[in-house]
Amino acid sequence: MSWLRRPALLLMFALLVDRPAGPAASATRAVDPTRVASVAGAPALTTLERDLTFDAARFALRTTAAGTVVEMEGAGRESAPGRPDLPLAGEPVDLPDGVRVTGVEVVSVETALLSARAQVPATMQVRPGLGPIARTAPDPATFGRAGFAPAASLASLGYQGWMRGRHLAWLRVSPVRWDPATGRLERVTRMTVRLTLEAHRDPEVVPRERIVPEWDDDGPTPRSAFATTAARGGRPAEPFAATQIPSVLGSPVAYVIITSDALAGEFQRLADWKTQSGVPAVVRTLSFIRAQYPSGTDDADRIRQFIRDAYGRWSTKWVLLGGDTDVIPYRMARTYLFGTEDIPSDLYFSCLDGNWNGNGNDLYGEPYETSTDPGDNADLLPEVYVGRAPVTSVSDVQLFVNKDFK
């Protein structure tokens, strides 16, 4: 069902790429704990310095009818109307536990020449569809400026949160600067930023009561303040015996399939094959979840509560929603990317911290704007991989599962 998948991807773009750019833009190094320094007289506050480096191979210039366009691998583009159309990169920074970032300043910038004389066009209009590119009107103050934009404007604080036990802040970084008066265009080779931290513990992060290290293999194994040593899991127990509801007792469960009573039998074939292949898997039905989570606001909320428990107690890594939207519900989420719009999104089942409705009204996923205006504080960093099988009938599932076996 393409209409569901496309808006979900669009929402990911709107929330992760267009605001703080996504994880693919990473160019940073691992945290150097020696550079977390206490601020004198204020032991709860710390600063964290990071060097960001940008390889020359990531940049390319393209001459268009509108002017010189700078392409940068792994980066998005500036989208504010009237600004020069330059790359905007998202740089993740690993954070210690028990803090949050309150500000970022640029300590130093080193650059190299991209072009001695370039005319950069204004940003593109952000519009849905694949129509011809239209550009915003150049802002006279920006395009009439002599000299580069102040260094302080080259980095700002974006989204911060938790991703499967990893604590991250994203910086919005402008790795290219342009002097409109002379046309000089430079790329940043190295930038040192200083983050200001304050003591903070987010009560909405899903506790990780059990961690199976083998299933946390995306980068360095994260250390979670919420994991209890006694509950850390090892290899899946043999024979595989999972509890009915997620629990630290019994076997951990890597892969969970959520479906209807009618489709559960066919999906069990897939679960059995996964388990025999070394990926312990179970099937749980919506009616079972409904009975176990009666306090949920609706079925989507109940499913998410179940997935939260599966992640926290079974150490679940993958979730398959076994049914189209008329079988397994979805969550509508608000976006302002193309004006005000509500679109269906399964990110709700993947990003599990908090409740996606921080301001408690009837809208979910109201977008993050700034660290002081977080909207619904909707979690945008996933804990589990979520897929949806767009099936409605037993024969659909047979076809879907059989394809997995080929």
Ligand SMILES: [Ca+2]
């Ligand atoms: Ca809301």
Ligand SMILES: [Ca+2]
């Ligand atoms: Ca998260």
